[in-house]
Amino acid sequence: MAKLDARMGLVWGRILFGGFLLVGCHKDFTAINTFQSAGPERKAVWDAAVSAMNSNDYLGAITNLDSLLALTDLSAEQHKAVKEAEDNIRGRLFTAAEKGDANAQKAVEELRQARMR
Numbered sequence: 001m002a003k004l005d006a007r008m009g010l011v012w013g014r015i016l017f018g019g020f021l022l023v024g025c026h027k028d029f030t031a032i033n034t035f036q037s038a039g040p041e042r043k044a045v046w047d048a049a050v051s052a053m054n055s056n057d058y059l060g061a062i063t064n065l066d067s068l069l070a071l072t073d074l075s076a077e078q079h080k081a082v083k084e085a086e087d088n089i090r091g092r093l094f095t096a097a098e099k100g101d102a103n104a105q106k107a108v109e110e111l112r113q114a115r116m117r
Contacts, residue, residue, distance in 0.1 A: 034081045042068070042078075049085065058093040058107040062086065 035046040045064050052060030065086040068074065074082065096104035 034075075034077045038078065042071070046082075049082075053085065053089050056092070056096070056103070058089060058096075058104060059110060061089045062093075062111065065089070 035043050038046065045068055049061050049064035049068070052058075052064060065082050068082045069079070069086070093104050093107055097108045
């Protein structure tokens with residue numbers, strides 16, 4: 001009976017993991033398509049933000065995303081994609097900082113100092 005319970009746990013774990021992958025891929029796909037039609041400069045800033053997010057360059061990602069949010073002519077889809085990306089990277093930043101990641105803690109401190117200016 002214990003083997004059956006363990007197998008069912010693995011099956012459900014794989015199903016949940018697969019669901020998370022699908023949701024994550026769907027968000028990325030939507031965001032990528034949103035900026036594919038953007039002008040080259042805007043797309044370059046978005047690509048730089050995504051690259052920074054993928055390498056845990058928290059300040060680089062937030063700086064690029066903030067510069068996109070400062071634009072007044074973003075489409076509703078683009079604005080939503082940028083906000084979701086910024087929420088994601090800020091969440092990752094604060095989680096990493098709370099876990100003792102020195103790079104994340106330094107980024108949090110630099111963000112706080114930038115706000116005071």
